Amino acid sequence: MKMLIEKIKNEGTVLSSSVLKVDSFLNHQIDPQLMDEIGKEFAGRFAHCGITKILTIESSGIAPAVMTGLKLNVPVVFARKRKSLTLVNDLITASIYSFTKEESSEISVSSHYLSEEDKVLIIDDFLANGQAALGLAEIANKAKATVAGIGIVIEKGFQDGGSLLRDKGYTVESLAIISSLENGLVRFEQPTTETKAELTR
Numbered sequence: 281m282k283m284l285i286e287k288i289k290n291e292g293t294v295l296s297s298s299v300l301k302v303d304s305f306l307n308h309q310i311d312p313q314l315m316d317e318i319g320k321e322f323a324g325r326f327a328h329c330g331i332t333k334i335l336t337i338e339s340s341g342i343a344p345a346v347m348t349g350l351k352l353n354v355p356v357v358f359a360r361k362r363k364s365l366t367l368v369n370d371l372i373t374a375s376i377y378s379f380t381k382e383e384s385s386e387i388s389v390s391s392h393y394l395s396e397e398d399k400v401l402i403i404d405d406f407l408a409n410g411q412a413a414l415g416l417a418e419i420a421n422k423a424k425a426t427v428a429g430i431g432i433v434i435e436k437g438f439q440d441g442g443s444l445l446r447d448k449g450y451t452v453e454s455l456a457i458i459s460s461l462e463n464g465l466v467r468f469e470q471p472t473t474e475t476k477a478e479l480t481r
Contacts, residue, residue: 307340319347345403359387376415396424410441
């Protein structure tokens with residue numbers, strides 16, 4: 281996706297060899313036009329899969345998931361990381377480990393919104409170690425739903441999440457795959473391009 285890659289090149293900031301900051305357009309401030317294009321792209325890639333539900337995790341996955349749901353005309357369900365007074369019964373849960381925060385957390389979805397008839401498309405903003413996607417897949421599996429695919433906005437190809445998910449048999453479609461963040465350079469697998477991002481100290 282040329283538009284996404286240009287955004288990463290122009291607005292992304294490399295914080296370390298493993299951390300890319302994209303909060304000006306994806307996971308803090310959101311660019312609606314970019315989200316619209318992301319929704320179209322995911323919808324096109326998974327149009328043949330018979331998707332009935334999109335599953336994501338709060339909060340950064342919600343924007344691309346909603347736009348994809350709009351294009352596919354299906355509901356979007358997001359797993360909660362925090363306890364809610366209105367979400368206490370009939371929960372499907374999974375534990376995920378965040379390497380960024382160095383802690384485990386429990387995510388949950390109401391069983392009323394996933395069933396064995398559903399073909400689920402999992403959407404998330406980043407794929408690094410794959411733990412969030414695996415947690416969402418676990419929830420879908422506990423609901424006896426079918427995971428039809430996983431859509432990722434930005435994949436860190438130099439980390440093992442992508443290989444882990446693909447080795448488990450999941451279809452993973454990533455809109456931008458970063459091969460390296462070494463020395464403040466963002467390198468992409470496809471298409472081959474690189475840009476220098478200012479290191480934040």
